[in-house]
Amino acid sequence: MSAITVQRVIGIVRTATAEEAVATAREMLAAGLRTLEVALTTPGALDAIRETVLHAPRDAVIGAGTVLDEAAASAAAEAGARFLVSPSLSRTVIRAGHRHGLPVIPGVASPTEIVRALEMGADALKLFPASGFTPAWIKDVRAALPQAALVPTGGVSIETAPAWIAAGAAACGMGSSLTSGGTSEGRQRVERLLTALSATG
Numbered sequence: 001m002s003a004i005t006v007q008r009v010i011g012i013v014r015t016a017t018a019e020e021a022v023a024t025a026r027e028m029l030a031a032g033l034r035t036l037e038v039a040l041t042t043p044g045a046l047d048a049i050r051e052t053v054l055h056a057p058r059d060a061v062i063g064a065g066t067v068l069d070e071a072a073a074s075a076a077a078e079a080g081a082r083f084l085v086s087p088s089l090s091r092t093v094i095r096a097g098h099r100h101g102l103p104v105i106p107g108v109a110s111p112t113e114i115v116r117a118l119e120m121g122a123d124a125l126k127l128f129p130a131s132g133f134t135p136a137w138i139k140d141v142r143a144a145l146p147q148a149a150l151v152p153t154g155g156v157s158i159e160t161a162p163a164w165i166a167a168g169a170a171a172c173g174m175g176s177s178l179t180s181g182g183t184s185e186g187r188q189r190v191e192r193l194l195t196a197l198s199a200t201g
Contacts (some may be wrong), residue, residue, distance in 0.1 A: 131155025
């Protein structure tokens with residue numbers, strides 16, 4: 001979790017093939033990103049996680065995204081994932097991740113779900129989809145729940161990410177806004193994002 005909050009961004013790799021996922025992940029890592037997840041909706045995602053982990057820089061943290069059940073959580077852990085992200089709130093996913101010693105970031109969309117997730121032992125909370133919220137929402141919620149480490153995901157762009165962080169987000173989850181247009185353009189976007197976030201303070 002400390003690695004996730006250093007750069008304050010989780011790159012999301014979701015592609016049509018495992019080979020594309022590995023190539024995309026390599027470009028993001030080469031651009032300096034150190035935390036990313038491979039979505040299990042990617043065909044061959046577990047193979048992509050294994051390959052990415054095998055060749056990633058030593059300080060990189062590779063996780064699995066779209067983890068929906070206990071079986072997926074265990075399979076991701078066995079593939080080498082070091083954290084799990086889910087679009088929904090599942091006690092079984094949190095328990096399975098913790099049995100493997102992995103932090104789990106479940107999806108939430110209300111203060112009630114935030115409190116429930118914290119009670120279940122969630123390590124951070126994926127605000128999803130973030131396109132339905134604003135940075136001011138996070139600021140207001142954290143006034144009452146300062147212990148909530150929120151990670152807005154879905155609709156966050158390079159331009160809006162600094163505002164989310166300034167409002168109190170622990171990190172931002174970003175996929176197509178970083179990776180669309182091919183690996184070369186994706187690499188440039190990652191570099192721009194890291195520069196923008198470093199200026200946030």
